[in-house]
Amino acid sequence: MTINLTDAKKKHHLYNCIAAANAAKYVADEYTCALGLQASYSHKPDRVFDNEEWHLNHSIAVEKSIEYLKTNFPGILIFDNESVKIKQRIGKATLFGIPDIIAVNNNKLYVVDGKSGRAKGYHRYQASLYALMLLKQNVASEIGEVFLGYYDPKLKLNNFNMVSLGGHNEIQGIWSGEAKKKIVNLANAIVSDQELEARPTATNCQWCGWKNRCSVPYEESEELLDVFAGF
Ligand code: SF4
Structure with missing residues (x-):
């Protein structure tokens, strides 16, 4: 399991859902982590947005x-x-x-x-x-x-x-037909028994509510490459 859900708050089964905003982010390639979306379908993340x-x-x-x-x-x-x-x-x-x-x-x-x-x-x-x-x-x-x-x-x-x-x-x-197909495939995969793929990227992980429970969150590397190395 890449996200540890053992003591995470479960949603009531009637509230298991994909939020329309998340579906939109997935189709627009702005949040592409299927594993995170699968966790959000049935569980509440610890960190809720409150600003x-x-x-x-x-x-x-x-x-x-x-x-x-x-x-x-x-x-x-x-x-x-x-x-x-x-x-x-x-x-x-x-x-x-x-x-x-x-x-x-x-x-x-x-x-x-x-x-x-x-x-x-x-x-x-x-x-x-x-x-x-x-x-x-x-x-x-x-x-x-x-x-x-x-x-x-x-x-x-x-x-x-x-x-x-x-x-x-x-x-x-x-x-479009392609956008609909993409989201239907995701929806079917989320409710299947298979564990979906994590996509740790800077954009996906930055605001992800599962970051503290995820075993593979994206970490920014401090090591910088020398663009003019050798000169
Ligand atoms: S922290 Fe990153 S890899 Fe982990 S579930 Fe969230 S988006 Fe996916």
């Missing part, structure tokens, strides 16, 4: 995104924040997500994910995945538009940027 500054900035990102929707889509029906929890099958496993903002206008679905900090590649996969999951639940007949609402006061005072990922066709295009 007050992030929470504050995220709530401002959500507030500003709601203002944007109300201004640009008069009469839009906005669901209460994080009131819809989506749980669906993905291959033989379960996928779970809580979108920040869900809205419906003229039977079209609008989804916004509020983001504090700089843009990352996986954000578009995450927000569009929420929209595709909600469409399966018949929240609306088609996707109107999906947005990422970025707020980062460190970048610029009062900085807020609403980025559109597009409408129905663009969102379907983000999750």
